Amino acid sequence: MGKKELLIGLAPTRRNVFSKEEAGRYKKLIETRLQSWGVRFINLDWLNDEGLLYDELDAPRVAQRFLAEGVDAVFAPHCNFGTEGAVGLLARAIGKPFLLWGPRDDAPLADGTRTRDTQCGLFATSKVLRRMGVPFTYVINSTVDSPEFERGFKAFLGAAAAANAFLGARVGQVDTRPSAFWTVMVNEGELMERWGIRVVPTTLVDVEQGVKKLMADPTPVLRDSAADLARRIDFGKLPPEGVLKFAALKQWLLEWAEREALDAIAIQCWDAIQLALGLYPCIADSELTGMGLPVACETDVHGALTALMAQAAVHYATPIFFADLTIRNPENENSELLWHCGPFPILLARPDSPRRVSDNYIAQNGLYGVAEWQIKGGEVTLARLDGDHGQYSLLMGHARGTKGPYTRGTYLWVEMDNWPKWEQKLIYGPYIHHIVGVHARVAPILAEACKYIPGLTPDPVEPNAEEIAAFWRGEEI
Secondary structure (H helix, E strand, O other): OOOOOOEEEEOOEOOOOOOHHHHHHHHHHHHHHHHHOOOEEEOOOOOOOOOOEOOHHHHHHHHHHHHHHOOOEEEEEEOOOOOHHHHHHHHHHHOOOEEEEOEOOOOOOOOOOOOOOHHHHHHHHHHHHHHOOOOOEEOOOEOOOOHHHHHHHHHHHHHHHHHHHHOOOEEEEEOOOOOOOHHHOOOHHHHHHHHOOEEEEEOHHHHHHHHHHHHHOOOHHHHHHHHHHHHHOEOOOOOHHHHHHHHHHHHHHHHHHHHOOOOEEEEOOOOHHHHHHOOOOHHHHHHHHHOOOOEEHHHOHHHHHHHHHHHHHOOOOOOOEEEEEEEEOOOOOOEEEEEEOOOOOHHHEOOOOOOEEEEOOOOOOOOEEEEEEEEOOOEEEEEEEEEEOOEEEEEEEEEEEOOOOOOOOEEEEEEOOOHHHHHHHHHHOOOOOEEEEEOOOOHHHHHHHHHHOOOEEEEEOOOOHHHHHHHHOOOOO
């Protein structure tokens, strides 16, 4: 679920005073490169016999065609100097994430003639984009076959996907926030007014009745789902009907999400649902998150939105995990425990970790549903979107899995270069104790996505803002 393959509007541009033939040659080279990466794009071969943008009067036609085709982003490679006015008009009309780049210029010919002057044109177009108030991403001037172009282009796709996943998102809210959790308050009206985000509510009564209806007459599909859960996870002494109830909750939430076209869910998992269904929903949350429908605990709408951005930034290659920032590692000054009762996807569990469902060791009420496994380490990005007083920001940074003491629930110990720097950022806010993790280094991509979300400020920790700028210059960070 959630996965969407981006469609790129490819608008290569040239300028009349430079070589038309060289511009055409580079257009083909760029298209071949994108095809080798499996990029879906619509080009300008329908516009004229060159498939290039060089007339300002064509910009509205191109924008209209791209919008009708449903492009998710636009790429305007400068195949020679380019026509900055046409590119600027297109970018402003399309209103989508916009990539500016051009292939590095060749040496002058033997007679001293320069055929393209691409870099010079990029400077011109960037000024026009600024004047028109158009946000854009720039990948450093580099050759078509360079690693800098490949990395920058693919990073732009991640940023575009993250921004598009956020804008206009539909988040299902299962009941109200837990009364004690003041931290997860959100301004639902502001989310809709600013970014077109819809919070779609349902009640625990709806969930309870839906699950009971499924349990009363289990379909073969539901029984197969329960059997699959029992094969993959150790439910201990829980009887088969107990496992069936978890499968029914998973199915009801999934069917609700499909009916309402939901992108994510924020669930009231503590503690009214225990009274309604006699279980903890963690294992159902884990399963849905692993399927690409992220579920945020304790009705954390901002957490659900963060999850959408994080999984889009990695092109849905791996699920996110929704965690509490809990305790500092007693064995490592720069390490922190990422933990929650059990929503981490089992797909992320370490090969040597037990996979079991148990009761909640904190509540000690005998109810089942809490998952227990340690997830794999490696490189991770941690992110948190939050806001107050009308100001919103996105915290992001890199960490890595490390050793730490055993604990109950689902967990991962991570290490940063400077944990006190993280702690200070989190304390002074506007953040809370919830954070989203994803197994990849995508902080620069999330920071770039903020360009395309009006009113959302990137707030990087490690790497910092200058290091993120270096990434987009093609440097290793």
